[in-house]
Amino acid sequence: MLKSLKFIGKLAFCITAVLVAAVITFDAQAQTSETSLEGFRELKVAPGLAVGDDVIDVLMPFLRGHPESEEGKPGLEVKLRKADYGFQVDIIQTGFLDDSVSGHHFRGGVIRTSNGQWELLNMHLRPICARGQNVDGYCKTIAKPAPPAMFIMPGANSAGALHCVDVAAEDVLNVREGPGSRFATVGALAHDNCNVAVSNACEGKWCKVRSGDLSGWAHTGYLYAAN
Numbered sequence: 001m002l003k004s005l006k007f008i009g010k011l012a013f014c015i016t017a018v019l020v021a022a023v024i025t026f027d028a029q030a031q032t033s034e035t036s037l038e039g040f041r042e043l044k045v046a047p048g049l050a051v052g053d054d055v056i057d058v059l060m061p062f063l064r065g066h067p068e069s070e071e072g073k074p075g076l077e078v079k080l081r082k083a084d085y086g087f088q089v090d091i092i093q094t095g096f097l098d099d100s101v102s103g104h105h106f107r108g109g110v111i112r113t114s115n116g117q118w119e120l121l122n123m124h125l126r127p128i129c130a131r132g133q134n135v136d137g138y139c140k141t142i143a144k145p146a147p148p149a150m151f152i153m154p155g156a157n158s159a160g161a162l163h164c165v166d167v168a169a170e171d172v173l174n175v176r177e178g179p180g181s182r183f184a185t186v187g188a189l190a191h192d193n194c195n196v197a198v199s200n201a202c203e204g205k206w207c208k209v210r211s212g213d214l215s216g217w218a219h220t221g222y223l224y225a226a227n
Helices: 002-014 055-062
Strands: 041-043 075-082 087-094 101-112 118-129 133-135 138-140 162-165 172-176 185-190 196-203 206-211 214-219 223-225
Touching: 055 087, 055 101, 055 118, 118 133, 118 138, 138 196, 185 214
Parallel strands: none
Antiparallel strands: 041 118, 075 087, 087 101, 101 118, 133 138, 162 196, 162 223, 172 185, 172 214, 196 206, 206 214
């Protein structure tokens, strides 16, 4: 009981209680529907690196950055339940300001190691779509049927076609690790760059892009077709 109180206290200290509702629950028998990975995509976890003295230390990277602001109704729910290998963890973030992705549902596994520490074994992500639907772990809008080839204009853009960066001359377009400004920046694209390939992997207005050796996610509101 004392350990549980310390655990909950540490979580409350890290997250603003007024804005976020954090619930830590332990369930000895997880239901099948609560363990399914349907609609989730895998997030790579480096073996042996996601280790901490407490469970909350291991999970903290998935708790930071939310809520994004005081607007809307942000929420955060954390569930930890016994599994065959150790514990299954579910982290549900809701109330995103993004108009297409309203939240994230993380699902992973943690174990207690032989030296008493906690280690994150795996993690998966399922977006909570405000618009469109979840396809292989991404929010996508339903594409309209393509017109017959005879009606497609020459030079029409397709997935992967080159785009230009539409920002001010003194500005750059940030490329991030994931689909949103909450993710870390991995590089930037100059305003006159017209060598940006945009893929079909999108969440709302954020899509995976590549330009030279730089790849990541960018907001397509700042891109336009190169031809």
